[in-house]
Amino acid sequence: MTNILINNLCVEFPIYNSTTGRSLKNHLMQAVTGGLMGSNEQGHVVVKALHNICLDLKEGDRLGVLGHNGAGKSTLLRVISGVYAPIGGSIVVNGKVTSLIGLSLGMDSEATGIENIYLRGALLGFNRSWLSSKVKEIVDFAGIGDFIEMPLRTYSTGMQMRLAFSIATMQQPEILVMDEWLTVGDADFQEKAQQRLQEIISKTSILVIATHSPELVERVCNKMIRLERGALIAA
Amino acid sequence: MVLMFKIFKNGWLDIFAALKGYELAGVLGWQDIRQRYRRSSLGPFWLTISMGVLIGALGLVFGNLFASPMKEFLPFLTIGLILWTLITTAVNEGCTGFTAAEAMIKQISLPLFTHILRVLWRNLIIFAHNLVVFPLILLVFGVPLPATALLAIVGLVLLILNLSWMMLLLGVFCTRYRDVPQIITNLLQVCFYLTPIIWMPNLLPKRASILLLHANPFFHLIEIVRAPLLGTLPSALSWQVGIVLAIAGWVFTIIFYGRFRSRIAYWL
Secondary structure (H helix, E strand, O other), X not given: OOEEEEEEEEEEEEEOOOOOOHHHHHHHHOOOOOOEEEEOOOOOEEEEEEEEEEEEEEOOOEEEEEEOOOOOHXXXXXXXXXXXXXXXXXXXXXXXXXXXXXXXXXXXXXXXXXXXXXXXXXXXXXXXXXXXXXXXXXXXXXXOHXXXXXXXXXXXXXXXXXXHHHHHOOOOOOEEEEEOOOOOOOHHHHHHHHHHHHXXXXXXXXXXXXXXXHHHHHHHOOEEEEEEOOEXXXX | OXXXXXXXXXXXXXXXXXXXXXXXXXXHHHHHHHHHHOOOOOOOHHHHHHHHHHHHHHHHHHHHHOOOOHHHHHHHHHHHHHHHHHHHHHHHHHHOHHHHOHHHHHHOOOOOHHHHHHHHHHHHHHHHHHHOHHHHHHHHHOOOOOHHHHHHHHHHHHHHHHHHHHHHHHHHHHHHOOOHHHHXXXXXXXXXXXXXXXXXXXXXXXXXXXXXXXXXXXXXXXXXXXXXXXXXXOXXXXXXXXXXXXXXXXXXXXXXXXXXXXXXXXXX
C-alpha cells in the first residue's frame, strides 16, 4: 500500500554565513518572495522554507503543487524524496520514490554513452545486471545509435537529455516526483517521450508535480495545493 | 539509554544501507579515478611513477643524512610513505566527502555513508597503484618478502577500519564547520614529521621514543602493516591500540553520526 502522510511538517534552513542583525532580519521579514526569515533557539538566522504542512496522499492521487518562486515547492519535493528530514512534524512515505528532477546529475562528459548509462543507472539504484539487459532498449529509445560508444561531450544538448530521459524512465516508479512537465528533444523524440511519460504517470501509484501552470494541474491532477512563503494556503 | 540506542540504530542503519549498496560507491569511486586520468596513456600508473620518484629522492637525501644502510632504509621508507599517503589523502578527502557531494546529496536520497565509502574506495584504488613500488624496491635490493607479510593483511584491514570512522566523523564535522578541513590538513602535516616514516625509530634517544612512538596512534596504525612487511612482528601494544581505537572510534562515530546525519543536507 503506497501512501504519503505529512503532518505539521516544518523545514528551516540555518544560514551560518549571514551576519545576523535584528534590523536586517526585520527588514528581510518584509520580503515578498522566499521563505520566512527568523532565528532559531540558538540564535542562528534561519529561513523557514516550509511550516505546518499537512498532506495525506493515497494510491491513485495526483498532486499538483502551485506557488511562486521560493514558495517552497522544490523543498517539499525534496522532503518527499527523503533529502531533507523534517525539523518539526513528521512525514511517512510508504513506497519507493523516484524523482525526475536533475536528470543528468552525475553524468560525465568525458565518459562514453554506455559508461554514462551505468553511472546514471547506479545512481538511480538500478543494479548492473539489470542495466546490461536494458542497454539496447535505452540506446534505441534515445535514438543515439553508434554515438553511444562516443564520449558524452560529442553529443548535442538534446542528445544528452534524450539519453538521460531514456535511462531515468526505464523503470516504472511507485511514487513519482516531478518539477514541471518534462519536454525533451526535438519534435520526433518529444512525441515518443510524451507517450512514455504518460504511460509511466498513468501507472505510477502517486504523482507529485510542482508547477506554475494551473492548466497542467487541471489536466493531470486530482488534488492541488498552493504554497505561499512556505505555508499551505489552499488545498 | 533508550534514546542513545535509538540514535545508535539510526546511524548504524544508514551505514548498513551504504555497505549493502557498495556497488554504487564502487562505481562512483572508479569514476573519480577514470575522470582524473582520462586520455592519459599511463593513467593511474602515473601515481606509481610519482611515488617511485618521491621515494628515490627522499631515500637519497635522508638515507645519506641519517647514514642508514639503504638496503634497510629504502624498504622502510617506501612502505611507510605509501601507507602515510593513504592515511593523509583518505582523511583529508574524507573531510570534504559530504561537501564535495553536495549536488548529489541535495538531489537524491542515498545512504550518506555512500559518499564516504566512495572516497575510501577511490583512495584504496590509488593505494593499490602506489603499492606496486614496494615489491620493486625489494627486488632492486634483493630482499625477499618475509613470511610475516601475510599478517600485514590483518593490519591493513584494521587500518582501513580506523580510517573509515575518522573519515565519517570528520566528514560530518567539516560539513558544519568549514575551517576544520584546513586545521586537519595542518595537523596531518605535523604528524607526518612526528611519525617515523622518513626517519627510523632506532634513531630516537630512549626517552623521546615513549612520547613520539607510543603516544602516537598513527605510529601504531602504520606499524601493524609495516612491521610484518619488513619481517618483524608489531608489538602487542600496536595491535591493542589498533583494535581499541577501531572499536571505540566506531562506537562514538556511529552515535555522533546517528545524531547529526539528518542535519548534513541542511548544512550543505
